[in-house]
Each structure stands twice: as C-alpha cells, then as structure tokens.
Amino acid sequence: MSDSARFARHVVLADRAVRLVERAAIVTAAANVTSADGGAAAAAAAAAKKAAVADQTTWNEAVTQDFNIALGLAVALLLLACAPAAASWFANGRYASGWILRRGKGIVTGTANVHDKKRTEKTREKSEKFSTVDIVERPLPLKLAPTSAFFAATRTLCNRTLLVPSPLCGLTWGQVVVCVLYELLFVFVLFYRCIDHRTNWRRSADVGLAQLPAVFILATKNNALSLLGKGYEKLNYLHRLAGRLTILGGLLHTLFFLLVAPLDVTKPVHFSGLICTIVSCLILVTSVSWFRNRFYQIFLVSHVAGWISLVVALNFHVPDLARPYTVFVLVVYGVDLLCRFTKTRFGSASIASLPGGTVMVQSHQLSTGWRAGQHVWLRVPSAAGLHRSWETHPFTIANAPIECSPLDGSHALTLLAKATGDWTRKLESHARTTANPNEARVIKCAIEGPYGGLMYTEYADASAVVLAAGGSGITFCASILEELVHLATQGRTSVRSATLVWTVKDLAQLESYQAFLTGLGEVARDKTCLELRVLLHLTRPPPGSVPNGMLASPVPQSVLSVGRPSLPAVLGVVTDEVLGSVQRRGLPRGAGIVVLACGPKALVDDVRSTVGAVDEGKAVAVGGITCHTESFGW
Incomplete structure (x- = not known):
C-alpha cells in the first residue's frame, strides 16, 4: 500500500473515531439528563407519597377526635334531658344516701339465730326481728299531684315503642336504637374520606382505638354516667358494643395491612401489632355470652388482663397515637379503683x-x-377455698336501711343468695357446717357498694305501685316495699295501693320471707292508709293441687295460687282502680303508676310487654306508667 493510500485510511479511521467519541458523548449526556430527571421524579414521588400519608394521618386523627366529640355531645344531650329528674332527685334529698355503707344505731351484732328467720304464723308474735312499731294513728297519704300531660303522653309512647323487648340479643327496642346509632357513627367515621382501606389501612385502627374511652368508662362502676339515672349494670350492653367495635377496628387494620405488606416479626412494630391481634381475639372469644355465663370468673380474669395487655401492647405498637388514650384510661380506671376501695367495708357477718x-x-x-x-x-x-378468695359476687340488699324501716329489731345489712352456682353452693355448704344447727356461722367478709338502684324513679310520689318478683328477685322488691310502708307510716307518700306479685317454685322459698311479709302486712294494715296486696304464685305445687287453683297461704292476708301470674290482669286491675280514683276526685290525671320487677329475663320481658300493652288512653289518664326492671345475669 502506497503512503498516500495509508494516509487516506488513517484519516478515515480518525474521522470514525471522532464520530464515535461524539456519539458516546451524546449518549453519556443523554444518560446524565435521564438520570437527573429520574432522580427528580423519584424525589417528587417520594414527596407526594409522604404528603399523602401526612394527609391521611391528619384526616384519621380528625375523624377520631370528631367521633369522641360526637359521643360527648350525645351524653351531654342525655344529661340535659335528665336534668329535671335529677333536679327533683336532689330537691327531695334522696341523693344523700346510697353512696357509702355505714354503721347505724340499733344494730344487733354477734351470732344470729336461724329460727328468727323461720317463724311461722303461730310464733310470729314472739319474733324479735320482725316485731312491729306501735303507732298511735294512721297518717293520711300525701295529696295526689297529677303529672303533666306531656310527661304522661311521652312516657306512654316510650313504653309502647322503646320499652318493648326485641328478638335481638335480649335487648329492648330502645336499646337496639341506641346500638344502631352508635354503629352508624362508627361506620361513618370509618369510611369518611377513606373508601380504599388498602391504601389507608391506618383508618380502621384509629377508629378502633377511639373506642377505648367509651370502653373503659362504661366498664367502671363509678363514673359520671350515673347522672343519667342508670347504674353501670344498665349500660353494660354499650360497654360490650364498644369493646367489640374496638376489636373489629383492630382486626380490619391487620387484614388491610397484610394485603399490601408482608408480616415481619423481627420488626418491633410488627411484633407488637401481632400481640395486639392475638390478645384481641382472646378477648373476643372469652366475651361470648355462653362462655361468660358458664365460666364467669375465667372470663373476668381474662377480660381484665386482656384489656390491660392490649393497652400496653398498643403503646409499643403506636406510642404517639396510643399515649393520650392510655393516660385517659389509666385515670378512669385509677379513679374507679380508688372509689371501689373507699366503698369497701371489711368485717364479720353471720351466714x-x-x-x-x-x-x-x-x-x-x-x-x-x-x-x-x-x-x-x-x-x-373462706367460702370457696384460698384459690377463689379473691372472687366477688353481686347481691341485692334484702332489706331497707334502719332509718327507712317500720320494723323493730336488728336492721343489719342482709343478703339472701339462692344456691344455684358453684360459689353460692359452696357458701351454703359452708353455712351448714356449724356445731349448733340453730346458730349461724360467723365469717370474715368484704362488702363493696352500694351500687345501682332506682335513682330517678320516684315511686313514693305515684298513685300506685306494682312489684313483680321471680324467685330470689324478692330481695329487690321486699326492700322497696319495706321503705314504702315506712313512708306510709309517716304520711310521706301519695301511694294508695301497693301490689306484690311473687312467683316461687316451691313453698320452701316462702319461708325465708314469711315472717317479714307477715310483720310488714300488720304494719300496713293497722298503722297506715296503704292498701297492701300480696299475691303469691307457686309453679311447682304439692301433689294433688288443682291447676290454677288456690292454696292455703302461710302469709296472712295474702293469696297463694297455683301457676304463673297473669301480669296483664294484675296491672289492669290496678289501672282501673287508679282511673276510678282520678275520676272521683275530678283530677285531670293521676300521679302515675310505678311498676318494678326483678327476676329471670322471661319475667322481665313479660313485665315490659305488659306495660307497653296497656291501653294508651288509660295509661295517659292515670298519669303514665313508669317501669323499672332488674334481671338476673349480665
């Protein structure tokens, strides 16, 4: 190859090399530009994602705060509606009692004689406990104060709609309405500005966490909600609802999170979240009504330990979000424990x-x-062994306090417990293990209370009172009847008639209250203007008894019938009597009828249905019918 050809070839190669370098420079520049644009895009995407999360967090916190504000406003409205009843309650002075158990004058200490509780008609005049007070004259009852037309009509409307039992979870229709409104509020805050929970899986957790204040307030025995005129046991259905919604929110949060991210238990936030989920499931399972009723003490321990564990785990899972709720819960629970300790009395008792x-x-x-x-x-x-020494059980006080009783003798706080469960059977067996069968056994015990009661139900201002008891539910009715007779001896009640309807299985159950009812009947008959009717019903009559027939009653001035009572017939008679009295006196309306009931759920439902079925015109004319019920169980 000549030099000229070689030179030309070198020129061509050099030209190609320059082009390749230029092309590489262009590609490198383009790559640099692309890389810069990609970094900016990634940064922009990260910033947008962070802003979206912040926006979600802001809305989640806002709706949960609004949820609690809405609940607070609802409670405030209810308190406002209860203000007139509360004002009357404070005005008549009934607020002064029912808070702390105390020692009173005239109490008899020491060992009680069992036979004092089993006096018969032939020996009742020798009874020391139920001897009657000598009163010179019969004081006249207070003048009837007709209720307002608005109150009578409103009360009648509530009885015919909200008080009627529903087929749902043993609730009344009024309770069902409250539950539905609560659930609708829960669903609203769950989905407000949050349709896709896979991208906002925190919303369900936040809404569930927002239930904690309601859960713990409704679980405590001492809280401001008692100003609504309802004891903690009356609001327990809302505690169960709020608790289940709390767990539902947590489980939904877990589900939505696992749909978008894998679980890594090596991360503390994931591990604590797993603990929350497991504890929530255990609480939910042990809270089922069947388990709760059959294994109450196991339920109680697991329930308290479970909720405490859940709150602790939440503080590891989301400390910033859970801390305010934890402080609130600790304050509420701490105040309740302090009040419960203050209301507990340690001492001895006879069983x-x-x-x-x-x-x-x-x-x-x-x-x-x-x-x-x-x-x-x-x-x-000492009743059920050392391993169960911590157990507490609720019992209605079977007698009125000493200052509210027309009877002489010992007025010590008395409880009557039917030996149906394991604990009460052991208590009954413990009572029978005495050296002298005629003497009661002395034990050490702790009594916490009192709780519940009628609160704003002013039965002493009514025209008539009807008390329905089933089995051991007589303890509730007997104490009220005792106080009512006492008020009648002092002319401090407008009640003209009181009807006690007590249904028992066998005659043996009547013996516990035979002397009491005998003594109370004597006072009412001889020392007051109160007409007292005692209707006893036997569901397991002795052999040879005529169905729906009559038997000789062990209680004087009472009627003992075979079979269950017809509550509509009893209430119908009382309603007609009050209506006739109103017409004779020329009053616009009566002072109302108060119906009080305590017993099994079937009896309570029957009473509610009976009250709701009273003719609307008659119910308004008598001044409205107020119904208060207490049922066994939870």
Whole structure:
C-alpha cells in the first residue's frame, strides 16, 4: 500500500473515531439528563407519597377526635334531658344516701339465730326481728299531684315503642336504637374520606382505638354516667358494643395491612401489632355470652388482663397515637379503683342456711348508707377455698336501711343468695357446717357498694305501685316495699295501693320471707292508709293441687295460687282502680303508676310487654306508667 493510500485510511479511521467519541458523548449526556430527571421524579414521588400519608394521618386523627366529640355531645344531650329528674332527685334529698355503707344505731351484732328467720304464723308474735312499731294513728297519704300531660303522653309512647323487648340479643327496642346509632357513627367515621382501606389501612385502627374511652368508662362502676339515672349494670350492653367495635377496628387494620405488606416479626412494630391481634381475639372469644355465663370468673380474669395487655401492647405498637388514650384510661380506671376501695367495708357477718336452698348473710357492722333496691359485691375468702378468695359476687340488699324501716329489731345489712352456682353452693355448704344447727356461722367478709338502684324513679310520689318478683328477685322488691310502708307510716307518700306479685317454685322459698311479709302486712294494715296486696304464685305445687287453683297461704292476708301470674290482669286491675280514683276526685290525671320487677329475663320481658300493652288512653289518664326492671345475669 502506497503512503498516500495509508494516509487516506488513517484519516478515515480518525474521522470514525471522532464520530464515535461524539456519539458516546451524546449518549453519556443523554444518560446524565435521564438520570437527573429520574432522580427528580423519584424525589417528587417520594414527596407526594409522604404528603399523602401526612394527609391521611391528619384526616384519621380528625375523624377520631370528631367521633369522641360526637359521643360527648350525645351524653351531654342525655344529661340535659335528665336534668329535671335529677333536679327533683336532689330537691327531695334522696341523693344523700346510697353512696357509702355505714354503721347505724340499733344494730344487733354477734351470732344470729336461724329460727328468727323461720317463724311461722303461730310464733310470729314472739319474733324479735320482725316485731312491729306501735303507732298511735294512721297518717293520711300525701295529696295526689297529677303529672303533666306531656310527661304522661311521652312516657306512654316510650313504653309502647322503646320499652318493648326485641328478638335481638335480649335487648329492648330502645336499646337496639341506641346500638344502631352508635354503629352508624362508627361506620361513618370509618369510611369518611377513606373508601380504599388498602391504601389507608391506618383508618380502621384509629377508629378502633377511639373506642377505648367509651370502653373503659362504661366498664367502671363509678363514673359520671350515673347522672343519667342508670347504674353501670344498665349500660353494660354499650360497654360490650364498644369493646367489640374496638376489636373489629383492630382486626380490619391487620387484614388491610397484610394485603399490601408482608408480616415481619423481627420488626418491633410488627411484633407488637401481632400481640395486639392475638390478645384481641382472646378477648373476643372469652366475651361470648355462653362462655361468660358458664365460666364467669375465667372470663373476668381474662377480660381484665386482656384489656390491660392490649393497652400496653398498643403503646409499643403506636406510642404517639396510643399515649393520650392510655393516660385517659389509666385515670378512669385509677379513679374507679380508688372509689371501689373507699366503698369497701371489711368485717364479720353471720351466714345461715335457710329453707329452699337459700343462704342468709347478715353483716355485724352495717345497717345504713344504702337505698332500697341497691346491690353490693360480696367477698368471702373462706367460702370457696384460698384459690377463689379473691372472687366477688353481686347481691341485692334484702332489706331497707334502719332509718327507712317500720320494723323493730336488728336492721343489719342482709343478703339472701339462692344456691344455684358453684360459689353460692359452696357458701351454703359452708353455712351448714356449724356445731349448733340453730346458730349461724360467723365469717370474715368484704362488702363493696352500694351500687345501682332506682335513682330517678320516684315511686313514693305515684298513685300506685306494682312489684313483680321471680324467685330470689324478692330481695329487690321486699326492700322497696319495706321503705314504702315506712313512708306510709309517716304520711310521706301519695301511694294508695301497693301490689306484690311473687312467683316461687316451691313453698320452701316462702319461708325465708314469711315472717317479714307477715310483720310488714300488720304494719300496713293497722298503722297506715296503704292498701297492701300480696299475691303469691307457686309453679311447682304439692301433689294433688288443682291447676290454677288456690292454696292455703302461710302469709296472712295474702293469696297463694297455683301457676304463673297473669301480669296483664294484675296491672289492669290496678289501672282501673287508679282511673276510678282520678275520676272521683275530678283530677285531670293521676300521679302515675310505678311498676318494678326483678327476676329471670322471661319475667322481665313479660313485665315490659305488659306495660307497653296497656291501653294508651288509660295509661295517659292515670298519669303514665313508669317501669323499672332488674334481671338476673349480665
């Protein structure tokens, strides 16, 4: 190859090399530009994602705060609606009692004689406990004060709609309405500005967490909601609802999170979240009504330990979000524990086994401080063994306090427990293990209370009172009847007639209250203007009894019938009597009828249905019918 050709070839190669370098420079520049644009895009995407998360967090916090504000406003409206009843309650002075159990004058301490509770008609005049007070004259009842037309009409409307039992979870239709409104609020805040929960899986957790204040307030025995005129036991259905919605929110949060991200238990936030989920499931399973009723003590321990564990785990899972709720919960629970300790009295009591499988517990120190119809929680360390010494069980106080009783003798706080469960059976067996069968056994015990009661139900201002009891539900009705007769002896009630309807399985159950009803009947008949009717019904009559027939009653001036009572017939008679009295006096309306019931759920539902079925015109004319019920169980 000549030099000229070689030179030309070098020129061509050099030209190609320059082009390749230029092309590489262009590609490199383009790559640099693309890389810069990609970094900016990634940064912009990250910033947008962060802003979206911040926006979600802001909205989540806002709706949960609004949820609690809405609940607070609802409670405030209810308190405002209850203000007139609360004002009347404070004006008549009934607020002064029913808070702290105290020792009163005239209490008899020491060992009680069992036979004092089993006096018959032939020996009742010798009874020391139920001897009557000598009163010179019969004071006239207070003048009837007709209720307002608005109150009578409103009360009648509520009885015919909200008070009627529903087929849903043993609730009334009024309770169903409250539950539905609560659930609708929950669903609203769950989906407000949050349709896709896979991208905002925190919303369900935040809404569930927002239920904690309601859960713990409704779980405590001492809280401001008692100003609504309802004890903690009356609001327990809302506690169960709020608790289940809390767990539902947490489980939905877990589900939506696992749909978009894998679980990594090595991360503390994931591990604590897993603990929350497991604890929530355990709480939910052990809270089922079947398990709760059958294994109550296991439920109680797992329930308290479970909720405490859940709150602790939440503080590891989302500390910033959970901390305010934790502080609130600790304050509410701490105040309740302090109040419960303040209301607990330690001392001795006598226990005795009575006919019909009933156990009587009579305090040696306490005789005042409660209102008729209230209940206490009893702890007897020696009853069921050391491993169950911590257990407490609720019992209605079976007698009125000393200052509200027309009877002489011991007015010690008395509880009557039917030996139906494991704990009460052991208590009854413990009562029978005495050296002298005629003497009661002395035990150490703790009594916490009182709680519940009628609160704003002013039965002493009515025209008539009807009390329906089933089995051991007589404890609730008897204490109220005792106080009512006492008020009648002093002319401090407008009630003209009181009707007690008590349904028992066998005659043995009547013996525990035979002397009491006998003595109370004598006072009402001889010392007051109150017409007292005692209707006893026997569901397991002795052989040879005529169905729906009559038997000789062990209680004087009472009627003993075979079979269950016809509550519509009883209430119909009382309604007609009050209506006739109103017409004779020329009053626009009566002072109302108060119906009080305590017993099994079937009895309570029957009473509610009966009250709701009263003719609307008659119900308004008598001044409205007020119904208050207490049922067994939770």
